[in-house]
Amino acid sequence: MLGSPILLDIVTTFHQFNKFLGSDGGSLLKVGFEFLLFMLIAYMTTSQYLKNKNRQIKYLSISFLTLSLVKGITTVFYVGTIFGGLPRVWIDVIIPPIESTFEVIALFLLGVALTYQLLRIKVKNLRERFYAACGTITLGSCLFLTYWIFTFKSRPYELFFHSPQHIIFETVKLIVIGTFVGFILNNREKAIKVEKYAMVIVHALAIYAIPPMLHIINFLFFDGTSIRIRVLANPFPFLAVFLFIRYSYLKMADKASLMDKLDLTEKKYKKIKQVNRLKDEFVSIASHELKTPLTSINLYTSLLADGTLGQVNDKQKDALLTLKGETKRLTNLVNDLLDLSRIQNRKLILKKEAINFHHMVEETLDGFRAQNPQMTISNKVPKELQGLMDQERIRQVLINLVSNSAKFTPDDGVIEVSGRKTARSVIFSVKDNGKGIPKGKLNYLFQKFYQVDPHLAREEGISGLGLGLSIVKGIVDAHQGEITVDSTIDKGTKFTIKLPQERKDNSTPLRSL
Amino acid sequence: MTTRPKLVIVEDEKPIAKAEELILGDHYDVHLAHDGEQGWSKIVEVRPDVVVLDVMMPKMNGFELCKRIREDDRLATTKIVMVTAKNQDKDEAKGMDFGADDYIMKPFEPVELLHVVRQVLNE
Numbered sequence: 001m002l003g004s005p006i007l008l009d010i011v012t013t014f015h016q017f018n019k020f021l022g023s024d025g026g027s028l029l030k031v032g033f034e035f036l037l038f039m040l041i042a043y044m045t046t047s048q049y050l051k052n053k054n055r056q057i058k059y060l061s062i063s064f065l066t067l068s069l070v071k072g073i074t075t076v077f078y079v080g081t082i083f084g085g086l087p088r089v090w091i092d093v094i095i096p097p098i099e100s101t102f103e104v105i106a107l108f109l110l111g112v113a114l115t116y117q118l119l120r121i122k123v124k125n126l127r128e129r130f131y132a133a134c135g136t137i138t139l140g141s142c143l144f145l146t147y148w149i150f151t152f153k154s155r156p157y158e159l160f161f162h163s164p165q166h167i168i169f170e171t172v173k174l175i176v177i178g179t180f181v182g183f184i185l186n187n188r189e190k191a192i193k194v195e196k197y198a199m200v201i202v203h204a205l206a207i208y209a210i211p212p213m214l215h216i217i218n219f220l221f222f223d224g225t226s227i228r229i230r231v232l233a234n235p236f237p238f239l240a241v242f243l244f245i246r247y248s249y250l251k252m253a254d255k256a257s258l259m260d261k262l263d264l265t266e267k268k269y270k271k272i273k274q275v276n277r278l279k280d281e282f283v284s285i286a287s288h289e290l291k292t293p294l295t296s297i298n299l300y301t302s303l304l305a306d307g308t309l310g311q312v313n314d315k316q317k318d319a320l321l322t323l324k325g326e327t328k329r330l331t332n333l334v335n336d337l338l339d340l341s342r343i344q345n346r347k348l349i350l351k352k353e354a355i356n357f358h359h360m361v362e363e364t365l366d367g368f369r370a371q372n373p374q375m376t377i378s379n380k381v382p383k384e385l386q387g388l389m390d391q392e393r394i395r396q397v398l399i400n401l402v403s404n405s406a407k408f409t410p411d412d413g414v415i416e417v418s419g420r421k422t423a424r425s426v427i428f429s430v431k432d433n434g435k436g437i438p439k440g441k442l443n444y445l446f447q448k449f450y451q452v453d454p455h456l457a458r459e460e461g462i463s464g465l466g467l468g469l470s471i472v473k474g475i476v477d478a479h480q481g482e483i484t485v486d487s488t489i490d491k492g493t494k495f496t497i498k499l500p501q502e503r504k505d506n507s508t509p510l511r512s513l
Numbered sequence: 514m515t516t517r518p519k520l521v522i523v524e525d526e527k528p529i530a531k532a533e534e535l536i537l538g539d540h541y542d543v544h545l546a547h548d549g550e551q552g553w554s555k556i557v558e559v560r561p562d563v564v565v566l567d568v569m570m571p572k573m574n575g576f577e578l579c580k581r582i583r584e585d586d587r588l589a590t591t592k593i594v595m596v597t598a599k600n601q602d603k604d605e606a607k608g609m610d611f612g613a614d615d616y617i618m619k620p621f622e623p624v625e626l627l628h629v630v631r632q633v634l635n636e
Contacts, residue, residue, distance in 0.1 A: 288569050291598045292526050295620040299532035302623045308535060331620055 059113030204243035343474030409434030523552030549573020
């Protein structure tokens with residue numbers, strides 16, 4: 001099998017190809033190819049930089065532009081030597097150190113670009129030390145190059161690739177690449193967080209480091225004479241460049257898919273905005289359409305009951321007052337529904353102002369005292385208690401809570417409103433000695449339409465949609481406050497509300513997406 | 514003989530307009546209009562002491578009409594009462610911004626309307 005003629009042919013072809021790669025023609029092919037590939041990456045990174053002036057991309061772009069330039073110059077000289085009869089001194093002696101120097105600089109910039117974001121996260125003086133070290137190496141290489149160019153004239157004609165100077169450059173390259181690879185691998189998790197394709201870069205750089213390693217091995221163990229080793233180094237730069245291209249392509253593909261997602265999100269956003277607008281219009285229209293006939297009904301019933309449209313007897317007057325009462329009930333339900341709609345869509349606009357809380361509580365309770373003459377309804381809020389709140393809305397909260405208490409407390413019961421001020425908030429509570437609420441139902445209390453005992457409620461003529469408490473919660477939430485309830489069966493219920501007093505920017509409604 | 518104050522009611526809902534006339538007719542000379550533009554011509558013609566404006570109206574809503582009245586020097590002494598449905602809390606602020614003197618919210622009692630108009634005239 002090993003001796004089979006086909007296999008021998010393949011191996012021979014491979015050897016010959018490798019030998020070709022070691023020759024001038026092969027070098028031209030290699031460097032020309034590298035030039036094209038680096039140009040491609042340089043083009044990709046530069047156009048990305050021109051779009052969004054990202055510093056990291058800038059370094060990447062400069063590094064690949066440098067590499068392309070250098071490989072381009074080398075290609076030109078190889079072409080000149082092979083086809084144009086240019087003296088060999090250029091490609092053997094002069095160009096290689098220049099190429100190597102710029103390669104080192106480009107690798108340094110590449111490393112900077114890749115570790116830029118990582119270093120930003122790390123401690124400042126570590127970053128500075130790191131840059132200083134790498135900068136020194138690069139600067140050193142440039143100085144060495146200058147020295148070499150000035151002294152080569154006095155030296156005997158020697159091939160760069162057999163010279164110790166070449167090995168020095170290769171060592172410098174290896175150190176620069178190794179430092180960056182080591183740094184990234186050491187901070188592997190951070191690197192991947194910051195750059196998704198950090199490992200692709202690491203692989204490319206590692207592969208790029210193989211030729212220098214092989215050249216050094218060649219120099220150390222074979223005195224630089226092993227052609228096999230020199231030739232073995234040939235394919236790796238290609239691989240490295242291909243990996244760099246893959247990295248650029250992956251970044252662009254990512255960007256494209258991000259743009260697609262962004263597009264989709266934008267469309268969804270527009271649609272939701274439109275739906276919200278329709279909801280707003282609905283509330284507006286419903287408000288007008290429902291309240292207008294109610295207004296008419298109320299006005300005419302009042303006019304009739306007043307006697308403005310003619311004398312009415314007592315029975316008629318009673319009937320008309322009943323009508324008025326029912327109209328008021330309907331109006332309250334409509335208001336509740338609209339309030340709830342606004343609260344749900346977070347369209348509640350609060351008008352916070354400093355008010356005398358005791359005064360407002362007193363005014364509110366007066367109404368209830370008139371309707372429940374036998375009940376003890378007391379205002380235990382300190383007379384000077386001032387608070388920052390939307391007066392009308394908190395009045396609504398009070399009315400809802402007190403009317404709930406009044407509903408579920410016996411006629412001769414006690415309702416008490418108290419309040420106090422702390423450093424950052426106003427806390428008030430509404431307490432009664434009524435029926436109480438079973439512990440199990442406390443959790444559901446603030447859900448809309450929830451009624452603790454709908455059958456009982458209807459029996460006793462207590463009505464409503466069960467919206468009162470969810471509106472209360474909505475208003476308290478809009479104030480960024482808290483509401484808690486404490487209740488014992490047959491002993492009573494206590495609602496406690498805490499309203500923060502810091503003037504936060506809550507005068508604009510929260511828009512829900 | 515003292516002349517009664519002149520009043521223009523601009524309200525597109527006819528039942529409500531009529532009811533408002535019934536409420537205010539005993540004390541004031543009431544003129545009716547049923548949309549914003551008609552309202553404007555009536556106001557310019559009559560030069561009333563008080564205007565009762567509904568907010569939501571066809572052809573010109575209450576705010577625009579209010580603004581127009583305020584921009585006209587001939588109507589400098591005219592008081593404006595706006596009737597809102599309280600669908601947006603900022604209606605009140607908006608109305609005041611446009612130069613209304615007071616507002617009343619639907620639904621209201623006859624006495625409330627009378628009270629607001631009286632107040633606005635006595636200021």
